[in-house]
Amino acid sequence: MGAPTVKIAVCIKRTPDSESRFKIASSGVAIDEAGLKFDIDDFAGYAVEAALQINEKGGGGETVVVAVGPDSVQESLRKAMSMGADRAVQLKADSVPADGLAVAKALAAELRDGGYDLILFGKQAFDTSAGVVGTATAELLGLPCVTAVSQLDVSSGRGSARRELEGAAELVEFPLPAVVTIDEGVARPRYPSLKGIMAAKKKPLESKPAQLGAVRVTVQKAELPPERPAGRIIGEGAAAVPELVRLLQTEAKVL
Amino acid sequence: MANILVFAETRAGTLRKVALEAVSAARALADASGGGEVHAVVAGPPGVGATAEQLGAHGADVVYVAEHAGLSNFERESIAATVADRAKQGGYRAVLLGFSTQGRDLGPRLAAKLDAPIGSDVTEISAAGDSIVAKHPGYANKVIVTLTLTGSPVVLSVRPGAYTAKEAPRNARVESIQPALDPSAARVVVKEVVEGAKGRPDLGEAPVIIAGGRGLKAADNFKLVEELADAFGNAAVGATRAVTDDGWRPHSDQIGQTGRQVSPQLYVAVGISGAIQHLAGMRTSRTIVAINKDKDAPIFKVADYGIVGDVLEVVPALTTAVKAARTSH
Numbered sequence: 286m287g288a289p290t291v292k293i294a295v296c297i298k299r300t301p302d303s304e305s306r307f308k309i310a311s312s313g314v315a316i317d318e319a320g321l322k323f324d325i326d327d328f329a330g331y332a333v334e335a336a337l338q339i340n341e342k343g344g345g346g347e348t349v350v351v352a353v354g355p356d357s358v359q360e361s362l363r364k365a366m367s368m369g370a371d372r373a374v375q376l377k378a379d380s381v382p383a384d385g386l387a388v389a390k391a392l393a394a395e396l397r398d399g400g401y402d403l404i405l406f407g408k409q410a411f412d413t414s415a416g417v418v419g420t421a422t423a424e425l426l427g428l429p430c431v432t433a434v435s436q437l438d439v440s441s442g443r444g445s446a447r448r449e450l451e452g453a454a455e456l457v458e459f460p461l462p463a464v465v466t467i468d469e470g471v472a473r474p475r476y477p478s479l480k481g482i483m484a485a486k487k488k489p490l491e492s493k494p495a496q497l498g499a500v501r502v503t504v505q506k507a508e509l510p511p512e513r514p515a516g517r518i519i520g521e522g523a524a525a526v527p528e529l530v531r532l533l534q535t536e537a538k539v540l
Numbered sequence: 541m542a543n544i545l546v547f548a549e550t551r552a553g554t555l556r557k558v559a560l561e562a563v564s565a566a567r568a569l570a571d572a573s574g575g576g577e578v579h580a581v582v583a584g585p586p587g588v589g590a591t592a593e594q595l596g597a598h599g600a601d602v603v604y605v606a607e608h609a610g611l612s613n614f615e616r617e618s619i620a621a622t623v624a625d626r627a628k629q630g631g632y633r634a635v636l637l638g639f640s641t642q643g644r645d646l647g648p649r650l651a652a653k654l655d656a657p658i659g660s661d662v663t664e665i666s667a668a669g670d671s672i673v674a675k676h677p678g679y680a681n682k683v684i685v686t687l688t689l690t691g692s693p694v695v696l697s698v699r700p701g702a703y704t705a706k707e708a709p710r711n712a713r714v715e716s717i718q719p720a721l722d723p724s725a726a727r728v729v730v731k732e733v734v735e736g737a738k739g740r741p742d743l744g745e746a747p748v749i750i751a752g753g754r755g756l757k758a759a760d761n762f763k764l765v766e767e768l769a770d771a772f773g774n775a776a777v778g779a780t781r782a783v784t785d786d787g788w789r790p791h792s793d794q795i796g797q798t799g800r801q802v803s804p805q806l807y808v809a810v811g812i813s814g815a816i817q818h819l820a821g822m823r824t825s826r827t828i829v830a831i832n833k834d835k836d837a838p839i840f841k842v843a844d845y846g847i848v849g850d851v852l853e854v855v856p857a858l859t860t861a862v863k864a865a866r867t868s869h
Contacts, residue, residue, distance in 0.1 A: 303797055304816050307682050316683060327798060383687060385658060386651050411797075414678050415660035417648040424652030429617075429727040432645050435791060445731075449792045450641050451742040456732040463728075469798050470791055501657040505673065506686040513823065516830075516840045522849035523857035529829065530861045532845055537827040539748070539806040540772075540865055 290345035293336040293403045294396055297329040297352050298410040299361040314504045325361045328407025330474035332467040336405055337369045339439050347371050353388050353495050354381050367477035367485035376495035384502035385417030391495040393425035408433045408466040423464035431457055435470025542633035543577040544570050547623050548595055549642050550584045555591045557745045558638025560598050560705035565698050566636045567599030567708050573667035577601040581626050583619050585612040596712025603712045610723030613730050614642050621721035624653035632693045639697040647697040658695040659687050663702040680797040680820040700744045701803045746776035747805045751795055753780040755811020755832055755851050759788040764855045765810055771862040780818050796821035811851040814839025
């Protein structure tokens with residue numbers, strides 16, 4: 286026996302490219318997905334990378350990626366496996382509800398008896414921008430939870446992490462098993478290699494129904510925010526400074 | 541009408557701005573839906589109960605104070621247990637808190653403990669029959685979503701700055717409560733807090749933000765941003781992702797889609813081109829000033845006042861002018 290190995294679950298979400306220009310679907314309650322590029326959400330991508338590095342450093346272990354959603358999430362699960370995850374679980378649902386607690390319940394039901402030492406999430410997903418699911422899953426499982434982690438180390442059954450706070454950082458220690466949500470700052474996600482992509486095709490992807498329970502948060506309306514009035518250039522160089530100060534005092538009243 | 545509970549966040553024994561904003565949001569919701577009471581919970585080291593008066597001044601009818609020597613840092617497990625315990629006993633319609641770093645952590649814990657639906661980072665709240673309706677900017681502020689939450693209670697975390705803290709004086713009744721979980725039983729142990737820049741307000745609370753980008757050309761030139769912030773007196777300093785990636789500034793200063801999202805009264809973008817990723821973090825600012833040498837930079841499309849020019853020349857001139865303006869009145 287070498288060093289104890291770590292079994293890690295990484296819960297990922299598939300979201301549209303954040304640089305996209307969005308339109309509202311004709312239903313009025315969602316974005317129009319036509320023509321959008323979807324991929325593993327940015328923060329979830331960092332979480333996958335963090336898991337792979339922990340297990341590479343430990344020389345073993347297992348990384349399992351889990352996602353709630355329709356069959357399109359399989360593409361993201363395959364991508365995570367092409368990066369190096371060992372297997373994948375799809376918790377099948379027609380869509381991912383806006384009810385973060387319902388999603389957390391489905392994930393907790395899947396993860397509860399999985400024997401995971403570490404369960405990772407992105408700190409929040411781009412689409413809902415809510416940051417609910419990871420922490421709520423930890424509570425449902427009764428596990429310690431550390432959010433918005435920018436550095437993560439695991440050794441001998443304990444974790445240590447750095448969290449970014451408002452104007453400060455916090456260094457914490459915690460016992461495993463635990464739930465950790467990942468911020469930027471851990472290493473950037475690797476690109477899948479050709480070998481990885483080939484290997485991922487043979488890795489197991491299990492699909493089963495998501496146990497969401499009652500969905501109590503629904504989207505009534507989605508709309509684009511009001512546009513800012515068009516910008517105004519007031520002048521060039523230091524010569525424009527007096528006019529700027531005048532406008533800040535008299536028009537914007539912020540000085 | 542049932543009552544509303546607020547978690548009033550404190551730091552170093554004083555209320556944070558988000559705490560009073562959450563109380564004002566709760567007061568508005570209670571008044572608009574039949575006039576229930578607003579109850580607040582504060583948790584912290586001995587002495588934190590002194591905040592009760594200020595909570596009453598903003599509309600809290602009852603303040604529950606959990607004082608414990610072990611609560612001097614944000615002991616999240618103990619605080620979550622304490623607020624959830626209070627929420628269960630009170631039969632509240634809604635539990636409100638700020639969507640700060642603490643609130644991001646606490647909200648989902650409360651939702652899970654109370655089996656309550658949660659709306660995160662909401663900007664408007666109203667009651668509609670048995671449901672609560674809340675607006676939430678999703679997709680990094682690019683899509684505004686209106687959520688319907690059914691169930692009671694619901695948990696709502698309120699975006700900093702979305703509600704204005706308003707006086708609505710009450711003679712708050714103060715009740716002392718025990719933490720529902722001994723803080724020393726916490727499994728996650730804080731070993732060290734590494735303080736960031738001292739003497740400046742936090743990006744989430746500052747009325748003025750001066751932010752710098754690559755247009756400053758060198759890490760050393762960031763001092764021009766600092767000096768302009770000093771001239772305003774109440775300004776925080778932020779940076780673009782390019783700048784934090786290059787290590788000119790700490791990661792925690794990053795404003796943008798993957799960093800902090802801010803809405804100050806005044807945002808001054810210094811040498812920032814205005815990539816979509818950055819705009820997502822600051823476009824809801826009330827007034828935006830941009831200084832950049834490239835007149836076609838996208839930042840000028842959102843700037844109320846733009847100056848085309850070399851930041852190394854314009855910013856020191858602005859610093860001098862702001863100082864003069866501030867001393868003349």
